[in-house]
Amino acid sequence: MSLFSLPAVKGLIAQILGTIAGMALTTVIRALMGLPAWKAEPAWVVGALLGGVAFLFAVGAFDDWLQWMVGKETPLRHGPPPDRPAWTRYFSVDYNHKVIGIQYTVWGLFLLMAGGTFALAFRTELLRSGMQFLGLELFNNFIGLHGIVMIGGILLGVGGMANYLVPLMLGAEDMAFPRLNALGFWFNVPGALLILSSLLVGGWDAGWTGYPPLSARGPIGYQLFFLGVYFIGLSSIVGAVNLLVTILHMRPKGMSLFRMPIFVWGVFATSLIQLTATQLIGLSFLMVLVERTLGMGFFDPGLAGPGKALLEGGGDPILFQHLFWFYSHPAVYIFILPGLAVIGELLPVFARKPLFGYKWVALSSLAIALVGFLVWAHHMFVSGMNPGLRVPFMFATLLVAVPTGVKFFSWVGTIWGGKLHFPTPMLFVLGAISVFLIGGLTGPILGTVPTNMPLHDSYFVVGHFHATMFGGFVFPFFAALYFWYPKVTGRMYNETLGKIHFWLMTPAFWAQTLGQMTVGVMGMRRRIADYDPALGNGMIQAGHVVITIAGFAIAFGVLLMIYNFIRSAEVGKVAGSNPWRSRSPEWQIPSPVPEHSFAAPVTVVGEPYDYGLAGSTYVRMAAAGDD
Amino acid sequence: MGNTKSGIYRIGIVVLVALAALTGIEYIVAVTFNSAAVLFLIALAKAALVLQYFMHVYRLWSEEEH
Amino acid sequence: MSSVAVSIHESYREKLRNNRLGLWLFFVSEAFMFGGLLAARFYLWREDGVVVRPALDQQLGLIVTSVLLLSSYFMNRAETAIAHDDRENFLSGLLITAFLGLVFLAGVVIFEWGGHIKPWDGVFGAVLFGMTGMHALHVLSGVIFILIIWWNGRKGHFSADRHWGVEACAIYWHYVDLVWIFFYPALYLIGRVVH
Ligand code: HEM
Ligand SMILES: [Cu+2]
Numbered sequence: 001m002s003l004f005s006l007p008a009v010k011g012l013i014a015q016i017l018g019t020i021a022g023m024a025l026t027t028v029i030r031a032l033m034g035l036p037a038w039k040a041e042p043a044w045v046v047g048a049l050l051g052g053v054a055f056l057f058a059v060g061a062f063d064d065w066l067q068w069m070v071g072k073e074t075p076l077r078h079g080p081p082p083d084r085p086a087w088t089r090y091f092s093v094d095y096n097h098k099v100i101g102i103q104y105t106v107w108g109l110f111l112l113m114a115g116g117t118f119a120l121a122f123r124t125e126l127l128r129s130g131m132q133f134l135g136l137e138l139f140n141n142f143i144g145l146h147g148i149v150m151i152g153g154i155l156l157g158v159g160g161m162a163n164y165l166v167p168l169m170l171g172a173e174d175m176a177f178p179r180l181n182a183l184g185f186w187f188n189v190p191g192a193l194l195i196l197s198s199l200l201v202g203g204w205d206a207g208w209t210g211y212p213p214l215s216a217r218g219p220i221g222y223q224l225f226f227l228g229v230y231f232i233g234l235s236s237i238v239g240a241v242n243l244l245v246t247i248l249h250m251r252p253k254g255m256s257l258f259r260m261p262i263f264v265w266g267v268f269a270t271s272l273i274q275l276t277a278t279q280l281i282g283l284s285f286l287m288v289l290v291e292r293t294l295g296m297g298f299f300d301p302g303l304a305g306p307g308k309a310l311l312e313g314g315g316d317p318i319l320f321q322h323l324f325w326f327y328s329h330p331a332v333y334i335f336i337l338p339g340l341a342v343i344g345e346l347l348p349v350f351a352r353k354p355l356f357g358y359k360w361v362a363l364s365s366l367a368i369a370l371v372g373f374l375v376w377a378h379h380m381f382v383s384g385m386n387p388g389l390r391v392p393f394m395f396a397t398l399l400v401a402v403p404t405g406v407k408f409f410s411w412v413g414t415i416w417g418g419k420l421h422f423p424t425p426m427l428f429v430l431g432a433i434s435v436f437l438i439g440g441l442t443g444p445i446l447g448t449v450p451t452n453m454p455l456h457d458s459y460f461v462v463g464h465f466h467a468t469m470f471g472g473f474v475f476p477f478f479a480a481l482y483f484w485y486p487k488v489t490g491r492m493y494n495e496t497l498g499k500i501h502f503w504l505m506t507p508a509f510w511a512q513t514l515g516q517m518t519v520g521v522m523g524m525r526r527r528i529a530d531y532d533p534a535l536g537n538g539m540i541q542a543g544h545v546v547i548t549i550a551g552f553a554i555a556f557g558v559l560l561m562i563y564n565f566i567r568s569a570e571v572g573k574v575a576g577s578n579p580w581r582s583r584s585p586e587w588q589i590p591s592p593v594p595e596h597s598f599a600a601p602v603t604v605v606g607e608p609y610d611y612g613l614a615g616s617t618y619v620r621m622a623a624a625g626d627d
Numbered sequence: 628m629g630n631t632k633s634g635i636y637r638i639g640i641v642v643l644v645a646l647a648a649l650t651g652i653e654y655i656v657a658v659t660f661n662s663a664a665v666l667f668l669i670a671l672a673k674a675a676l677v678l679q680y681f682m683h684v685y686r687l688w689s690e691e692e693h
Numbered sequence: 694m695s696s697v698a699v700s701i702h703e704s705y706r707e708k709l710r711n712n713r714l715g716l717w718l719f720f721v722s723e724a725f726m727f728g729g730l731l732a733a734r735f736y737l738w739r740e741d742g743v744v745v746r747p748a749l750d751q752q753l754g755l756i757v758t759s760v761l762l763l764s765s766y767f768m769n770r771a772e773t774a775i776a777h778d779d780r781e782n783f784l785s786g787l788l789i790t791a792f793l794g795l796v797f798l799a800g801v802v803i804f805e806w807g808g809h810i811k812p813w814d815g816v817f818g819a820v821l822f823g824m825t826g827m828h829a830l831h832v833l834s835g836v837i838f839i840l841i842i843w844w845n846g847r848k849g850h851f852s853a854d855r856h857w858g859v860e861a862c863a864i865y866w867h868y869v870d871l872v873w874i875f876f877y878p879a880l881y882l883i884g885r886v887v888h
Binding site: 632635636639640642643646647650653654656657661663666667669670673674677678680681682683684686687 | 713714717744751755758759762763765766768769770773774777779863864867868870871874875877878881882883884885
Binding site: 070180240245248275283287295296298314319322 | 707710711714715718719721722723725726729730732733736737812813815816818819820822823841844845848850858
């Protein structure tokens, strides 16, 4: 088998060729229009767009639909490719949700590590005041890349968990739209490549938020950043359509909404946000893209000419912030709702006790998703927006604390009096709760207008959101990886290495986030490459040293986990079908899960989390025994 | 008018006439007293007609063939 | 191929239910994008706090709006026809719809865009071209969709009980019309004219 027959490789080559073709096309069109033929910016925009689309065609994401267009019906392909080794299915358009889930997860982990590498680079720069080895521009590029690549990685991690687990938890054979599911994953590959390759054309220096006017004027790298985010956004949208239909229509007999696993609730709420809000970040970036390419004055007030204001005047950068945060605040709930749901999913298993307040937890996910749409302007308190908006947005923001608090009560109530076990996934769950608490407590401080004003754009904000994202996504994601690893591979990970990972990462993370908040209060601004060593009575340097060391410790822990997973896939002890004694449907079938998952239809006959209650049953399978 | 083909065609024509009439009213409102609220309400009414009679939104919750 | 083909026994009806919900969810999603454009229009087209609009060709606005409404009628006719196995009206309805769609596009692209406002003319130009451009892209994709359905219909595909493709095409087309129902007053009617 030659490397070039791998669909992913074909896609890569097509992306490069498509980019070149797009550039040539632009040049020809411009020449025909009598303009100066070569102009880099439009050439790159059209090239990048065409390249991304070419990737998808070449990888084969549209194959079946192209057949349908000419009136042919195509049966759904199953199983590994007949003419290639089985592992190549992970580099091909495969329609099995379990394969797609793993593709998402692995590509997500890759992006998280790539994004983390950018962070380690600029963290090292920040060890001392003054500039060491990164130039100012590269520093700015790296903070932006770190942010957006991490967000991409998180979205992929969410997609990985959702795609792998939701159909299994519903006892379904697959998602509602397997082809769309595959397309949803593959969007992310050209998308991420576009974002990363922006470094080659000048990068972009406005941070992940890409605010105009800077983003409307900076180098061409912005365009690739915008287009890359657009591709990843399309993935979010089609993925959300798929998950929502699957959850609404494909539940097994007996599984009413309030008998769904809590993880499915979390994914449901997240998908509602992804479905709708994502359009707004796409739109806002698209508007900057056309502003740069065609001179359409949406945001940059500097385009204003004298005289007739509305025909010649420039736009308003505050509008961009509204559109952008209308997505990007709810986006933080996209990251955390599945993560918090993993906590709710795992705690009862390791406490051998029912989930406390199941219904309230389920509804709190929906409540967070809905209220999350009404708080975006808390990122804009000092932006110069209409000051009358401050107080309403402050109150709406503080309201989010209520459903979030519900979740905390449920966790504490579930742990309380439980027969606790502490394997690695449980440790990460407890770590997640401790870390999310830090993030949750600093949120209202930032959401309150008077305290926000001095803290805005400081490292305090950086500390806040790292705590929420680690507590709400990274820790639960790792818990999920360890927890479902035996289901995916059929083997157990190495428990000792897992525990070392946990005990390395958790204190390091606390130090990092509390350190960030501390230097923030000392006066450290975010997104600044240098600082005054006298800040904080000269203690700021020490703070940065702590943060940087902690960052490296976390990175080491992650590498340990990756090593553990790769190694245990071969030498781990065979796990059996249900090592955690879980009641969820996916644990009632063999590990690794067979190609078609369930041999017989699943029926739900009881409550999902009645652990420890005698004689209670959640699912019944026609063939296998109960519980 | 029911389910017969000509019945549905007829509904289509009635809806089309209604939409055209509402568009005309929109225009008149705009050139006379230009109330954004009224214009928005008319647009909502037009949208409701399209959703119900052309897009058959009710098929989402009714069990029905084809 | 590995295991038995006991695979997905989704009946056509189950698939249809899923497809419908999926398409409608996609509409909901798109509504947020179009809503964002509308928000931008009302945010940017203001002068001293009063909503304003540029002087556009009112006749053109009325004509293209009517053409699009008329096309929706013919689309509905085509869908009804195939639901009753009336191939003739089905195919002719599709063609008329596509034709009217092209007329609409011509009206916007040739006449509206050929007018005195250009994309780079301040917020008037930006929003006008942003909204009509995004909508025109959807009209264009709708026309292509219709032509694909027409071509397959001519070859004998689709029947009274199996025509999800037609239904999808039809409601997509109506959706594009629905968007214009809001865009038309926002662009042409609401607010004080500023020259
Ligand atoms: C308890 C609920 C929360 C409240 C009240 C809250 C409030 C805030 C506020 C007011 C800001 C803006 C600070 C500023 O720039 O001046 C902020 C920033 C941020 N928050 Fe939260 N937050 C909460 C939870 C979360 C969660 C759960 C996440 C993510 C998982 C999150 C992620 C972020 C991010 C990424 C930023 C920085 C955005 C940027 O400017 O780059 N927050 N938060
Ligand atoms: Cu926020």
